[in-house]
Amino acid sequence: MICNTAIFYDIENLTGLFGGKTNTVLHLDEIYRRVLEMEGVHGVSVQRAYADWSIPNNKNFRNSVLQVGIEPVHIFNTNQQDKVKNAADVSLIIDVVDSISKRPEIENYVIASGDGIFALVAKKLHENGKRIIGCSFAAITNSIFLNACDNFILLEKTDASIIATSSRRKTAPKATTNSFVEPEEPPTPTAFPKTKYTDVLLRTNIPIWHDIGDSAGCFHTVRRIIETLFCEETQSMPPLEISVFTNYMNHYIPNFKVTKHGFKRVGEFIRFILTGSPYCLFTAANNVLRIAPREIAAGTNIFEDVKGLLITSANGNKFKSVFDVPQGEPFIYSIMPQPALPAPPPIKKKKIKSPEPQKIIKPEPQKETEIEKEIPKEIKIDGSIRKWIKDKFEELSAADALPPGEVRKLTTPEYAQTVFGVRSPIFKEIETRSNLNEQRTANGKIKYWKESFRFNGKMFIVYKEWVVNLHEERFIAWLETLQK
Numbered sequence: 001m002i003c004n005t006a007i008f009y010d011i012e013n014l015t016g017l018f019g020g021k022t023n024t025v026l027h028l029d030e031i032y033r034r035v036l037e038m039e040g041v042h043g044v045s046v047q048r049a050y051a052d053w054s055i056p057n058n059k060n061f062r063n064s065v066l067q068v069g070i071e072p073v074h075i076f077n078t079n080q081q082d083k084v085k086n087a088a089d090v091s092l093i094i095d096v097v098d099s100i101s102k103r104p105e106i107e108n109y110v111i112a113s114g115d116g117i118f119a120l121v122a123k124k125l126h127e128n129g130k131r132i133i134g135c136s137f138a139a140i141t142n143s144i145f146l147n148a149c150d151n152f153i154l155l156e157k158t159d160a161s162i163i164a165t166s167s168r169r170k171t172a173p174k175a176t177t178n179s180f181v182e183p184e185e186p187p188t189p190t191a192f193p194k195t196k197y198t199d200v201l202l203r204t205n206i207p208i209w210h211d212i213g214d215s216a217g218c219f220h221t222v223r224r225i226i227e228t229l230f231c232e233e234t235q236s237m238p239p240l241e242i243s244v245f246t247n248y249m250n251h252y253i254p255n256f257k258v259t260k261h262g263f264k265r266v267g268e269f270i271r272f273i274l275t276g277s278p279y280c281l282f283t284a285a286n287n288v289l290r291i292a293p294r295e296i297a298a299g300t301n302i303f304e305d306v307k308g309l310l311i312t313s314a315n316g317n318k319f320k321s322v323f324d325v326p327q328g329e330p331f332i333y334s335i336m337p338q339p340a341l342p343a344p345p346p347i348k349k350k351k352i353k354s355p356e357p358q359k360i361i362k363p364e365p366q367k368e369t370e371i372e373k374e375i376p377k378e379i380k381i382d383g384s385i386r387k388w389i390k391d392k393f394e395e396l397s398a399a400d401a402l403p404p405g406e407v408r409k410l411t412t413p414e415y416a417q418t419v420f421g422v423r424s425p426i427f428k429e430i431e432t433r434s435n436l437n438e439q440r441t442a443n444g445k446i447k448y449w450k451e452s453f454r455f456n457g458k459m460f461i462v463y464k465e466w467v468v469n470l471h472e473e474r475f476i477a478w479l480e481t482l483q484k
Contacts (some may be wrong), residue, residue: 003043006099007035008092009070010113011051011058014136028064031112033332034153036312037172038133041108048073048095050088063213067330086117093121100128107131113137116142122149148424152432156165195244196237197229209253215261216330218253224272225252227323230279230293238393239292242270242281267303275305276321308335388448389466389475397453403483407455416427416463420474427453436461 004110008027028049047070051058054074054369065072073095075088091110099106109125111118114136122132122145128297134141135150146152181257187340209221225248227242246266249256258269267289271281282290282297296300311333319325321335396402402410409415417423424442430452431439440448440461448461466475 002105003026003045004106005035005044005108005110006046006096006103007032007044007070007110007112008096009047009049010088010111010115011049011061012075012088013115015057015142028061028070029068029332031110031153031336032068032070033108033312033334035133035135037310037334038108038151038153040131045106046099046103047071048092050075050092062189067214068332089113089115089117093118096121100125100130108133110135112136114141114145116144119145119148130327131457146432150433155434161286179372188389197234197240197244200231200233201225201228201248204253208251212253212256212260214330216332218256218261219273220328221253221326222249223322224327225249226273226277226279226291227292239282239284239290239296242267242291243289245270263474271303272306272309273322275309277323278370306335310334318387345426385468385472385475386464386466389471390451390462390464391477392475393453393462396482400455404456405458406482407458411460420471421479422463422471423467424463426463427455430459 009031032044032047047068049061049065049070050073052075052290053059053072064070073088073091075091092113094125096109096111099109110133111121112135114134118134119142122134125132131150132148133151133153135153135155137155141152141154172352206221206224209217211217223258229248230243235246258264258266260391261269263269263272267281270289270291276281278293279291280297280302282292282300282302284290284300289295305344309320311322311325313319313325313329313331325331366453385464410424411429415424416426420426424447428439428448430436436450437446440446440450442448447463447465449464450461452459453462454460
């Protein structure tokens with residue numbers, strides 16, 4: 001199969017070099033991973049990253065460049081004093097136009113930048129029948145370039161699963177007189193914990209892993225520890241507590257921090273590692289987290305596998321578990337968003353002689369609650385509570401306070417009718433390639449606010465036609481259910 005995609009990274013734009021704000025959470029392997037997941041992409045044959053690679057911050061992308069096979073293109077003197085800010089842009093544009101004639105097999109051109117100048121490149125690519133895919137952070141993306149792209153990958157608030165491959169040295173290495181760099185001394189492993197499992201590990205002679213920036217190498221080491229711990233010799237031993245297992249990880253991977261690999265807690269990381277494996281994470285009667293083979297943990301509170309986990313190896317093979325990847329093979333991973341559950345099929349009503357009309361359940365009138373007291377009296381008199389409800393949705397969006405299941409329900413007309421007495425969905429997910437004003441309409445009228453609201457990493461527009469007498473009690477009752 002011929003690789004039909006090329007990626008061009010504008011490092012200066014993505015890191016905000018000339019804006020004075022360096023983006024410290026950019027991971028080039030994330031862009032590579034998300035491009036591979038796109039429909040119509042059959043492998044990447046060209047990858048080039050344009051930057052002044054002598055700048056210290058750019059050196060942090062070394063691991064990403066090596067891991068996914070990016071060709072670094074060095075641009076000299078890209079700084080504010082020399083005023084050659086666009087040198088990288090010009091070099092990138094030249095290479096793109098040159099590839100159109102020299103590489104006809106390339107159908108997809110990915111430009112990782114938010115600079116508006118690339119809208120002209122998009123026009124030229126369209127004239128030659130090519131597909132243009134943009135990729136950048138929303139805050140630095142020019143709207144003209146965004147609209148010129150066939151697809152756009154937004155990097156805002158990415159999944160917690162993003163692999164952090166940037167180098168994280170606290171001090172600069174010392175330079176010797178012969179211009180070579182002295183290698184950093186590897187961190188010292190922690191003391192080996194002494195437990196009932198100790199002898200099994202010592203006999204296996206698992207090597208110490210020092211490169212904590214190499215996520216795949218760290219994960220392979222953790223996998224090997226797990227496979228060694230649970231063998232025939234340890235079947236009669238009690239399940240392993242996660243705190244003890246963490247001590248083993250700290251010994252075999254010195255200075256290993258799960259937060260540097262996209263996870264908030266050790267338990268979340270272990271659940272990811274064990275997904276699709278013969279082992280699981282569970283809690284017993286005393287609520288202590290433990291690891292054990294699944295057959296031993298049967299009957300306990302077992303944590304579910306991570307849904308939508310996709311692992312892609314360096315040669316393009318895809319797996320659903322770390323344990324399926326050949327030992328030592330590099331890989332990147334992602335957690336795919338799960339599709340909304342389909343609406344249940346309509347229930348056929350049986351014909352009866354005296355059918356009773358379907359009643360819409362309304363909340364019983366109660367004494368004025370704390371939420372009701374928040375509504376200004378002048379708004380009630382006016383007959384509209386739009387501003388108050390809009391403020392509430394802005395508060396919920398800022399705190400990301402709606403669970404995924406509730407967000408999913410709010411996008412369905414059935415839920416809107418039952419809970420709020422509204423015929424249109426409360427939420428509409430924004431389609432970046434469609435006109436926003438058209439998305440705001442329902443039955444030929446604009447019924448959604450033009451402002452966007454973020455929930456669970458997705459952008460939505462929200463229904464705005466709220467009236468006191470029709471919707472006030474229902475909306476308040478819904479808010480109170482969120483507080484329970």
